[in-house]
Amino acid sequence: MSAPVPAVQLFATCLGDLLFAEAVADTESLLREAGFDVVFPRGQVCCGQPAFNSGHRAAARRVARTFVSAFSRELPIVTPSGSCAAMVARQLPALVGCEPYEVWELSVFLQAHDVEPPRCNEGRRVAYHDSCHMSRELGIVDAPRRLLERSGASLVPLPRPDLCCGFGGTFLLRQPEIALAMADDKLAGASGLDALVTSDPGCLLNLGARAERAGAGIRVVHLATALARGVG
């Protein structure tokens, strides 16, 4: 009899579920390729971060409870979002008053399990954009870069990798002009490359929508897609 297949729970996140279904599907296929069984808890909604970061604690708590109902503590949770992983790991337990979860951002999970991505980015020049919450709150900086390199991409550093792309949840809606200028700086830093890769649906939404409207000529791609199918 073969050993039981290890399983993980996939947290799609609200942005992933609603806007970036392909990136979530790519996350699932990366995990399956790596030999994991992927469980998708049907009751999942959102971690409550949009409200939490705007100061609406009661609203955040109400939504975060859906996470508690949907996910079990028996299996590790993997999510293709740095900021949602940070929310679940660092804020959610105190917010709703529950035990901590074992939650992994995708790239650091793949790295921890020595997953070798397919060489689907051979000859591609890409830049990696750090999600602020992923790099500063979770300290994950190297894992996505090493995975991209192992997929064959050559990594070009951004001029100021420390600068936020201007998403910041409702920040973008409250200060749209500044947020736009921040996004433009980020995109300009990646001009001429094959893709700008990021691990956060929030950054992906902001940078992708701006690149599309401004005709920036740069593809903004989620890390899961870049690793599963290449940046194109």
Next chain:
Amino acid sequence: MSGLAQPPGRFRAVAGATLSDAHVQGALEQATDRLRGGRLEQWAALTGIEELRTRAHEARMRVIDDLDAHVARFREAAEARGARTFVAATAADANAYVVDVCRRRGAQLAAKSKSMLSEEIGLNGALEAAGVRTVETDLGEYILQLAGEHPVHIIVPSIEKTAADVAELLTRAGGEPVPPELEALARAARAQLRETFLHADVGITGANFGVSETGSICLVTNEGNGRFVSSLPPVHVVLIGMERLVADLADLALLLRLLARSATGQALSTYTTLLTGPCRPGELDGPEELHIVIVDNGRSRLVGGRYREMLACIRCGACLNVCPVYRKAGGRAYSDVYSGPMGAVLVPLLAGIGNAPALPHASSLCGACTEACPVKIPLHELLLELRRDLVEQKVAPARERAAFALWSLAWSSPLGYRLSTALARRALPLAARTGPGRAWGAGRALPRLRRRYRDGR
């Protein structure tokens, strides 16, 4: 609350104007990049920067958590060395005390070195109203005074001004043409300011630190004007925020290792001055009278509360130089006094959150400020706390609170999530034309709510 209180729309309006000024954008970018680069270089050259930051945080919090005792100890030590001290509960009390000192001495001219606290309490206005001419002697502050403007950076108050701007201001002030070259500008400013140093009746300075153990005042400057102002006039008035005390000289040395490195990228600033008491018999330099005004103005309210760590701030400006929002918005958007992340936290705390409701949201919560703070103030977490207060004290607009309440009710169950997002899919074109949707749509492609991941499985 001069210069601190502001209406909700101010930040976005002023930032918008700054954003569309290419010259100011360039100046902001250049200055903040240079200062940030200098700090990073200095930090890298120190061994054990993380341990130093932790120790500095602890040194600051030891004072903050026992502030009354430190204020008492500082006053006792300073008075034992011949200084006079006064604790001002409010800005008005502080101004009244300084005006009174000037009146008693029949002062007509006051020379000032840089003090953000004096900007906070509006001292210049109070002195002018009392008939005391007040001249700023820090070059940046002098330029702003000539221009009738306020500081836009706590360390480099006039970073938005070019050499040409400065030449024009100095020409007008001195009555002789000054070419826009750095050396000529410095020479002209020096000549104009030298008169002030020699003739001032009162010198007014801020304080980087006060030392409880010795009653000393520590001044950290680069231009030497602080020494002139504190030693030439017969009266020296020091303004110090009540939280700017350190326990002893050892703690002072620890913080001095971090201050200039974090502020300007210097291992040590050009002048580090330790003043203890006025001129004593037999001494050649120093004022006859030394007055130390210890200003509360809302600070003591923060002791022991959720925001107490903000009192640890040493005003180095490192958080401004790394902030992606400050870099675009400039300092004016925040307030006439404090700006950047430290300003976004401090201004609502001092002025009252209802008087600065936009500032807690003037951040993408990226955390760069927290990472750069030499005394480890969790600035972005304090902004998050302030946002919570905005909601819980109902300062946040009713429609925002209603929107989040409604959203959270819809998303409190998988069924509600499913129904509300199905509805959103239909309503998206409509939503794109209202408030938040319009903000998004100006410059960005509309997101496409296609097939959901869960439905595709």
